[in-house]
Amino acid sequence: MEPVKVVLVDDEPLVRAGLKAILGGAPEIDVVGEAGDGREALRRVAELAPHVVLMDIRMPVMDGVAATAAIREGKADGAGPHVVVLTTFDGDDSVAQALRAGARGYLLKTTSPERLISALKDAAQGQPVLSPSVTTRLMQSVAAGGSRDVRDAARAQLEQLTERELDVARAVARGDSNTEIAGTLYLSLATVKAHVSRALMKLGFDNRVQLALLVRDADLDAGS
Secondary structure, three states: OOOEEEEEEOOOHHHHHHHHHHHHOOOOEEEEEEEOOHHHHHHHHHHHOOOEEEEEOOOOOOOHHHHHHHHHOOOOOOOOOEEEEEEOOOOOHHHHHHHHOOOOEEEEOOOOHHHHHHHHHHHHOOOOOOOHHHHHHHHHHHHHOOOHHHHHHHHHHHOOOOHHHHHHHHHHHOOOOHHHHHHHHOOOHHHHHHHHHHHHHHHOOOOHHHHHHHHHHHOOOOOO
């Protein structure tokens, strides 16, 4: 199979050098370019057409959130390049912003080389690279910090969905896989995939992490 083409984006040259050294030993990964800020990343992505962009959050000129939004603008769920955020702290509020902007997931800078390589391969296939425990903790944090205005706006967005699409969206927010959703809701796997795709299309999202965050923002289990 074709190696996964990766662009590294971080404002610290030593970090980029370290990542390149780690990934250079994996024949299934091809680091095709680097960038020191978000604006340079946009140019490199346009030039090199990578499968995955490994994106730092805090950078000068243009940060990782803005760059992620620009890279993912107008892209369908399965279309690349996919962005994986690289951060120091799993509680960084900017991570949630990057996920809303379309990032496929995030990794800590303490991630093991084996996990990093595996995550980049998953991301290239359009798979999220968040562990269920980290996803749950992040979404709970986002929901807990939301205002009534945020909740009401999220609920208004979700009114676009049918009742069954909303059931599926709730299950996505719990971190359930398509197979688990099919079993819980007594649907075929193809039907679950169709419901997820239609929900994403109606809401203008390009991945299920964004859908999960919106459901958490809506706080549907809480009283009005």
